[in-house]
Amino acid sequence: MKRAVCIVGGGAAAVSLLDALQRHGDHYDVTIVEPADTLGPGRAYQADSDSALLNQQAGRMSLRNSEPDHFIKWVRGHDEQFSTAENSEFLPRRLFGQYLNFHAHRTLESLRESGSDVRIIRDVVTSAHEDFGGVWLGTAGGTTFRSDRVVLCTGTGGPVDAYELAKQPGYVHDPYPLRDQLPDVAADRDVLVLGTGLTAVDIALYLLDRGHRGAISMLSRRGVLPAVRSFAAARPLRYLTGDALAAGMSCGRLLRELRNELRAAGFDVAEAARDLGVGEPAHQRLARQVAAGDVPWQPTLIQAAMQSIERLWPLLPARERDRFMRRWHHVFNSLVNPMPPRTAHRLLSAMDAGQLTVHSGVNSVVRDSDGFLATTMSGQVRGDLVVNAIREETGITNIASTALLDGLIGDGAARVHPYGGIDVDPGTNAILDRAGVPSSRLFALGQLTCGVHYYTSSMTMITRRAAMLAGELSPAMAVR
Ligand SMILES: Cc1cc2nc3c(=O)[nH]c(=O)nc-3n(C[C@H](O)[C@H](O)[C@H](O)COP(=O)(O)OP(=O)(O)OC[C@H]3O[C@@H](n4cnc5c(N)ncnc54)[C@H](O)[C@@H]3O)c2cc1C
Structure with a gap:
């Protein structure tokens, strides 16, 4: 049988x-x-x-x-x-x-x-x-x-409805497919996009490509956009190899070995660390990454990060995993899912023109008589519509x-x-x-x-x- x-x-x-x-x-x-x-x-x-x-x-x-x-x-x-x-x-x-x-x-x-x-x-x-x-x-x-x-x-x-807006008119809970969910967004409306990951980037790009003229404000807890994809060739790994990973290692040791990989490939570790630094304001970070073009170390680092996390994660003790989630999860996400360079250029020109902004530290998003109001650590942002991109x-x-x-x-x-x-x-x-x-x-x-x-x-x-x-x-x- x-x-x-x-x-x-x-x-x-x-x-x-x-x-x-x-x-x-x-x-x-x-x-x-x-x-x-x-x-x-x-x-x-x-x-x-x-x-x-x-x-x-x-x-x-x-x-x-x-x-x-x-x-x-x-x-x-x-x-x-x-x-x-x-x-x-x-x-x-x-x-x-x-x-x-x-x-x-x-x-x-x-x-x-x-x-x-x-x-x-x-x-x-x-x-x-x-x-x-x-x-x-x-x-x-x-x-x-x-x-x-x-x-x-x-x-x-x-996505998840983190701010309980499901019943509010003007709230788009799930943006996919973009062409079915967003066709009625009038070009002059101000749009709040909840999230700054790849889905939020998809939404902004779709609106910009359609000739949107209103403000687009992307909001998230950390305000970190995906990095910009580099086309440099990845170098073979020397430290994060099968045997080393099979034995398991702490997050601290993993970081040291990632630095060793970069050093062994002849890359500038300090420059890579600066580039990864997600504390930099989003506009400044994007402008710097677009200007830098194909950073040589990124593909090697992505390869090392992806291979090692797959092998190490099940072996890490709970304390180490908590530490990783608190300190490195958002850095990892920004690194391993970079956006295409054309997308980065498009977003940057909208940012330079003041049409697109990225806000961190969102505390609340509510609807009042004037539309939607987002309160962030650095102030308030208004929008006529909200498009949700908060990932589940x-x-x-x-x-x-x-x-x-x-x-x-x-x-x-x-x-x-x-x-x-x-x-x-x-x-x-x-x-x-x-x-x-x-x-x-x-x-x-x-x-x-x-x-x-x-x-x-x-x-x-x-x-x-x-x-x-x-x-x-x-x-x-x-x-x-
Ligand atoms: C928007 C988006 C873009 C992505 N882009 C990329 C990319 O460019 N490159 C990349 O490598 N990865 C990408 N990914 C990540 C990954 O490749 C995809 O998530 C991948 O499609 C996952 O496939 P899946 O089959 O696991 O899930 P899904 O594509 O979600 O398919 C699951 C299917 O299961 C069905 N289903 C669910 N519950 C039941 C049930 N109880 N009974 C019967 N059927 C059920 C659903 O109808 C659905 O069709 C992307 C992810 C998303 C969300």
Whole structure:
């Protein structure tokens, strides 16, 4: 009998896992459950304005970890407008969604041809109960079925309503897709954007590209914009290597080793530290980074930070993780998700013109008779509209998966991880039950595992875990 595998969710993580399963070569009975009409795009890569760009160069975006140029090759062959696109370009995110959709169907076809059974259920999974015979799943539409293995790929939730503005007219809670959520924003209105991360940058860029004339004020606790992407080549790492990371290290030692990496590659450590310094006012920092162009050390530092955090995070004691979250989380985010240089130039000219401002230390945002009023540590900012870009970071408040996760946690089949999402075994992504025992049948991939893996919000991380998980799901792996 074929092993029954159910993938809950049909976004990028699900497609990457499907691809990895197909290439593993075993025969399965695969079920994908996804409420949307289209498999692949999920939340991040849905059809949207072309101003919503990928935050990675096209040559590094792929559903396959082993083939980083898989996407760009597909783009050149399938979209005439982008037939000469370069590996280094930042392409519209919708193209990546189309690529995922194309490959989802192609992979399902290949699985069918090689003897697997495949079905797609357009629905929301609301329950999962494990017993000796497998996992019984139930959907909102009333379907119930059994599966030998279940992988939760339920993805990133929408933003959070941190200032309880949901009922206020003029408040846009979820900005995606930009072209559907923001078309009615009149060009002369003053807009408050809640957040200064990549989503907030998407919003500002979309408005500016549409010829917005009103003020755009970006607000967050720290007022830190993403760094500007450098195209320099990353140097090979000497200190943060597999062996050194496997032994674990404190945050202090990690910082020392990062400095050693930069020094060994011949970079100016003091200059890099200054550049990372997120205490600098946003306008000044952006102007400096744009003027500096391709800073040579950034790609090496990103590579070192990404590789080491993935290996070290599960090994760090709770005290060290708390310290990291307090002192380094926002620096890490600004560093590893830089914005494309064109975007940086666009934002900088709007800042130079006084149209775009960034404010830190937000205390409150309320609506009064004159519109919206934000109070920050340095004063007050007014706006006619508020567009929300405050990210949900815990991985567990995705509305579509609330019933399913509440049920699993309530039954003791899963437990909340203190740093977000649910607890999984760091080596296998098997979901841990209330007592910390890994399930043989229930797994999670992507944002739901953010507490365990820390950084899950990139295709590089997702595809690496998907390839590993395909091995765990193989019929060769018996129930432990
Ligand atoms: C706006 C945005 C832009 C990003 N841009 C980039 C980028 O440029 N480069 C990069 O490397 N990374 C990027 N990321 C990070 C990462 O690559 C994406 O978050 C990635 O798409 C995550 O895929 P996913 O499948 O885990 O989640 P999602 O794309 O959120 O897909 C989850 C799917 O699960 C479904 N679902 C949820 N609950 C249930 C349920 N109970 N039953 C059935 N289905 C369910 C949802 O309908 C959804 O389709 C971005 C993230 C966001 C949010």
